[in-house]
Every structure is written in structure tokens, then in C-alpha cells.
Amino acid sequence: MRVAILTVSDSVAAGRSEDRSGPAVRKRCEELGWQVVAAEVCADERQLIEARLTECIGMGIADVVLTTGGTGIGPRDVTPEATAAVCSRLIPGFGELMRAVGRQSTPRSVLSRAVAGVRENCIVVNLPGSPKGAVESLNAVAELLPHSAQVIRGARHD
Secondary structure, eight states: OEEEEEEEOHHHHTTSSOOOHHHHHHHHHHHTTOEEEEEEEEOSOHHHHHHHHHHHHHHTOOSEEEEESOOSSSTTOOHHHHHHHHOSEEOHHHHHHHHHHHTTTOGGGGGOOOOEEEETTEEEEEEOSSHHHHHHHHHHHTTTHHHHHHHTTTOOOO
């Protein structure tokens, strides 16, 4: 499975802090045997996030785009809104599952507003911005992603 990773962070985009969640997600994807085809960073700007998602999906290089960051309740957290705006269909169960699994580690996981959806033949999944939370959330849906990517391309649910 081909995966693109988009880290959404004002401080990382401005060079004020190091991207720790993107590399953690990349490492986990590689451990799962997935091919990471792109990884980039953008600021917490809704229009910029929408543009990056649309561009990446439009290139047809990834089956799944994983975002990390911008899923909380802070004033600059707009990744879920940007994701919903570019997706034609949402997959509510992914966010529900990630929050349920996250509650086993921290009750604050319920503050995540992460969403997942489909645009064209690609799935977009929002992950939290902390490396630990991002990998835990990815693990929660990891077994569903390859099958889901096949189904949106016409495979059966056998």
C-alpha cells in the first residue's frame, strides 16, 4: 500500500521545532510493509491543508494520506475541517475507533476531532499531532486500511 504523510504544524512549518510525529508515523508504516511515497509539512492553515491534500490525491501516488496534527480543539486546529471539505464521503468509524482505543491510554483522546474520508480513489485519515498518539491511532485502524483502499477501487467486502 502506498502512503503519503502530511504533518500539520505551524511550529514545524516555520522551522521552530522538529517534526517528530511525521517520522514516527513513517516508521510505523514501514514496519507494516507499506511504501511511504511522500512526506511533507504544512502550517495549520485550512486552505493550505486542503490544497496539499487535493494536490497529493490528484497526483494518484498514494492509496492513503495520513495527516498528523491539528485534530484537537485549539483555535488553530483545522485539519478535520480541511479533510471534510476535500472528501466526497466520510468514514466515521475510523475516528470513533481511534478515540476508543486512545481512551485506553489517556482520557484526553476524546478531545480529538480526527476524521477520515474518501476522495477519488484515496483514503485520508487524520492522526493526532503527538508521536505516541499518532502511532496509537494509526495502529487502531491499520488492519482496516489495506482492505478499505481495495474496496474504494471496487473490491468486494469478502
